[in-house]
Amino acid sequence: MNTTSRQSAQYKSGFQRAAYRFFRSPLSIIGLVIILVISVVAIFAPLIAPYPKDAISGVHFGNSFQPPSLAHLFGTDEVGRDVLSRVIFGSRLSLKVGLVVVTISVLVGVPLGLVAAYVGGPWEVVIMRVTDVFLSIPPLVLALAVAAVFKPNLTNSMLAISFTWWPWYVRLVYGEALSIKEEDFVEVCESVGASKSHIMFKEILPNMASTLLVKVTLDIGYAILMGASLGFLGVGAQPPTPAWGTMVSLGRVHLSRAWWLTTFPGLAIFLTVLGSNLFGDGLRDLLDVEMER
């Protein structure tokens, strides 16, 4: 209603409105809950996991392929390790992947995007063209190619993913910055002779914080998914590391014998990604950010 004017005292604060909008959608609450649960599990893994030893080393050949039971809720794997414990510890690795990848991408992508948009000139051309090149290869494909260069292990797969991820931030930041650049307060700063870096990082950047926040939230999920995918294709973490993607791909060999080996780690990946998706989407509504994907 265009008639409600905004000065009157009893109006809700910006935060209240946000919260109101957020909690209006059950989906985003579900997302929030999932994220919290998984984080807690990751943090307290050693306390929660019934057989912490199994996550790292420890083989009990006598006890292999036990179907889910009270002793082993998720069953045991081909060398008799407790799948539940491994899944629990896997959450740590997954979150690590998500966070590391996104952090690197932000650190690399954001400055480049700002420079391209604000400084412009040859910088803009170079940065944006390079970005285009990266963006025109499907991330998974590129990550795969990069991962192949190094020894297959968790760190390298994280690097590989980051290598394919930063351009998305360049693109996003670039677009945002271009529009913000046009606004008055930027011109004001320029007129009072603020330094380029000041304007970029102190004036423009804060104005796209919410957009970035949403992007990051969504991306943590997608990065985890990508990490799992690489693991599945065999360029991820190596045994006995309990990474979800790797567990799924190793479990496949025994699919017809032991469904639980593939089912539970996969489920874990799914929930994590779903969580960050729902939450990120809720965040998007809440900060009303316009963004595809």
Next chain:
Amino acid sequence: MSQHILEIKHLQVWFHTIDGVAQVIQRAELVVEPHQAVGLVGETGCGKSVTAKVILGSLPVPPAEIKQGEVIFCNEDLLSLRVKQRKELLKQSMSYIPQDPMTSLNPVFTIRQQMVDLIKWHKCANIGLGGLLGLRGWTKNKPARKTALQLLDYVNIPAPEKIVDSYPIELSGGMRQRVLIAMALVGDAQFLIADEPTTALDVTIQKGILNLMEERIEERGIAILYITHNLGVARRLCARICVMYAGNVVETGPTLELLEDPAHPYTIGLINSVPKLTKESYVGIEGTLPDYLQPPSGCRFHPRCRYAEEICRNTPPSLREVGEHRFASCHMIERFR
């Protein structure tokens, strides 16, 4: 059995917002006779368009909530009809000219596509898959196109053959408004809502459109509910005028009488606020529309009313007959008349 074509009785509409309940329409009363043009006048945000939306059934519910009231159209209460039936009824006998010609034509279809479909199908409720895929009724295309051209010509569009194949974006505002009018004339509706059809246009074009409305629509004897904030326009087109303030119909009556001798302080203010060539200066109304979240008690106009007294602050006035076919809602009428 009333002979009214449209009658709105004590309509009350609230909006549920984050900040609380906005009591946007408190008491709307409206009557439109067949073949008659009625002007619904008031400043922007007084609830005119909401009223129109209620009639058209395009009001988003929620957040809106129709607390009470009846909208009787062709002897049917639109509010109590089932959605499907209401839509049918409207399609058959109501028509609509929107405020903003820029957004009111589908941007990705040519005028021809839109009009032809309209002409071909406006009568039938369900065209099914066949109609959608153009398997049905393709024979009607030729005559439909002819009709379209005639209509465009009828609304004084130069070289219809050219216009008909262009996309809305290629046309000026005035042209689009004419096209919209032409489309409004497709079904032979007996009632038409015109929601400020000229405000989005610049003055020179307004005139043309107004003429068009006068000649083409009145000569077809279609009843009009003409929503405007411009008394001049209303005076020119309408037989009767309905003045709205802050969600209330505060005065209604035959155009000339009402304008010559307004019965409600707000109407007076409104009339004075119209720049006249005769008078050198003009008096506006102090203050702004009230906040619908906590509207003033009693008469909603009292904070801005120079005649306001105790009673105005406490009890809301109701419409009273103040002359032949004339009604106004004010405690103080006797005082200042």
Next chain:
Amino acid sequence: MYRKSRALVVPFVVIGLVLSLVAFVVFAADENVFTYATYQESMTCDPAKSVDETEVAIVLNAYDPLVYPVKGAAPKPWIAESWEVSESGLEYVFKIREGVKFHDGSDLTAEDVVFSMKRMLQINQGFSWLWNEILEPDDVNMTGTYEATFHLNKLFGPFIATLVQFNVVNKDLVMANKKPGDYGEFGDFGQEYLETQDAGSGAYIIDSVTLGDTVIFTKFDEYWHGWEPGQLDKVIWRVIPERATMDILLKKGDVDMIDQWGTPEEYEELAATEGVVVQEDPNVMLYLHQINNQRAPFDDINVRKAVCYAFDYETALRDIFHGAAQAEGPVPILLPGHSDNVTVYHQDLEKAREFLASSTYSPAELEDMELIYVYVTGNELERKLGLLMQNNFAEVGLKVTLEKAVWGRMCDMASKPETTPHFMAIYNGAKYPSPDMFTYTLFNPNAWGTFRSCSWYENEEVTELTVTARKTIDTEERYALYMRAQEIITEDAAALFIANPIHRIAMRDYVKGYDFCGINPFDLVFYNLKLDK
């Protein structure tokens, strides 16, 4: 409105139904069509290039080797009807069997034999490594329509044995289809042609090939060995990368036999399935973890011995191999020339700790070292053994890291001592029936650079023994030398000798005549098979 939107969805649902209806079509199967499934992609059908088990298997079924291996005995005549060795032991004269026809109907003569060996040596890929040290192209000559003479430039005891991997190609056909190439008059030696066509005399004609996917064989009616009823008319060779899928297809009877590279659990499960039989034979094969003898800490024999004592052979054999003979030294127990008095290690953590203590490396140093174990990507069994090793060695304070690599990559690592990891999981099958295959090629410095010899083990005596053995023509003498070598090698704990695995292969119960020979690829000869459905 909702109704209408549904009205729109309906047609698509219909389409879906139609599709799935069309789907359930039963395909009529021909009487004697046999389908074999393997997970390993084969990339060539060229006898001069084939190396992988599957490649050589495809070749063997379309071609004929010069001689044919016999379980636990010397090879028997095949294309070579008989042969004589000169006094010097350098000159081999082969009498070529008459009346052998190629698939195009032409006769197989000595000319083809000679051509095939020249071709093999010059293309210098595939199995050429068996001969390129002892034969030059000019040493191979035709001395009669049905007589070929090979002149070795040094003595090579196992020569005849190696010839089981030498298949004869049809010279005229190849030359008729040669493309321009680097071999002068021979053009490209018909490499492009033979990649997907055959020019052989074998029991089956390669009918069509989709490299890395399907090969279709059809029976060659004029095969010189003749045919009996019940043998296979048509063989479809399918590559199915997922073992799980392969199992299902066998269970459903969509394939008649699957390869031998599955996990023991897999075969147990299959054996339990109605209509499927799993044939088990002790394999003439060695599974070992090569230890890089030149890389710290394994340049110290004590550490080597320590790991040999630390490893839990029992669990490995029982729970991972699900039954297998513990390897007694490098040479498989079943291979003639195996020595019975080699040192055999059993888990004994006490001993292991003692040896570690007496090593030149301090416990602290050993703690810090990261022992890298490399195994073939996707090999379940090797991975498990790695995990087991990790646990065992942890108990004596050694840290093992698992690393996987594709086969090609592993061979690459094995080419230099610096790049060779501490442990490498190696299957060594008998490519030719001789202890040489397990001693010389594994532990003689002359053989360094291949995956087999990645222990980089050097011991003058062993080198001496194995070299002389190669030069010795008399079998008994030769075996004696090999046995001595085996004893030294085990005493030196040159490698972690783990198992002589069991060869398991699963097939439908109506498949008869499967004969396990122990020499790859001669255990997959479609000619031997019959179906009685």
Next chain:
Amino acid sequence: MSGLFILKRLAYMVFTLIGISILIFVLTRVLPGDPARLALGPEANEEQVEDLRHALRLDRPLPVQYIWFLQNLVHGKLGKSLVTHRDVAKDILQRFPATLELVLVSLGLAVIIGVPLGIVSALHKDRVVDYLTRAVAFTGVSFPRFWIGIMLQLTVAYRLGLLPVTGRIGGLAPPHVTGLFLLDSLIALDFTAFGDTAIHLILPAITLSLSPLAQITRMVRANMVEQIHRDYVTVNRTIGMPETLLVYKYMLKNAFSATLTTVGLMLGWMLGNAFLVEQVFSWPGIARYGINSVLRNDFNAIVAVTLVVGLGYLVINFVVDLLYRFLDPRIRLEK
């Protein structure tokens, strides 16, 4: 105007392709291990390896190698695969149709199901149907493709035995015309092969279509919801445009042309996900070929596959752009 636009786009494509080739080329040249040895396999000896190194120009400096590579590329030569020992171009041509078929069918599926779903969801905004659809959409994007593929195999194929577990066709392939089995089998009027291909397609196609389906649904819903409040809808409704026509023609075209902009991106991701799906269903397409070449450091193949995928992606986006301009006069007519 439009011609110029096309020229610009083409130039841009060429530029980007060169970029990709450099990127990947450099990448593959720092791969660990010696391609020559990898090519020759276990039994090769040093001298053999040396020969091959020379033949492959591996003993030359990188820039020289790249130039040489470009020259060959111009002549359509992508070099020999180290694994298959065949011309990579051949390999790819042999496998590309499989991938194309899979991707196209999946996209079709996604559109056919996603669009109506999105509409229904929009028309019933904030009702049960809507929440269900949106939940579905969310799960759709969140599923690890490889996992859902395996789960489908486990349930539909293993447990129920309804559909084949993997592969592209059970019997023999139809005579090669386009390489798309569905098409070829129809051309050859071989309905056995058609059915065979169809059942083999179902699971992979479903798996691959899930996330684009979800996205299409979300986009269509969002755009339809936006349309519903447009003036032209109210106008059309009131002046008698039939609902079906209004929704499925007038609103949908608006909503869809907006959705279309993301389809390009989506297809790019599908090409990526194809790598997972083909792996799970051992689908004989370029994606699986690509994975194998990556795992085996088959650098010629890696370069080639990446180039092809990149090219495909660029072409798709190009087409989408044109289509978009065609669908939406506003873009076309505005300068």
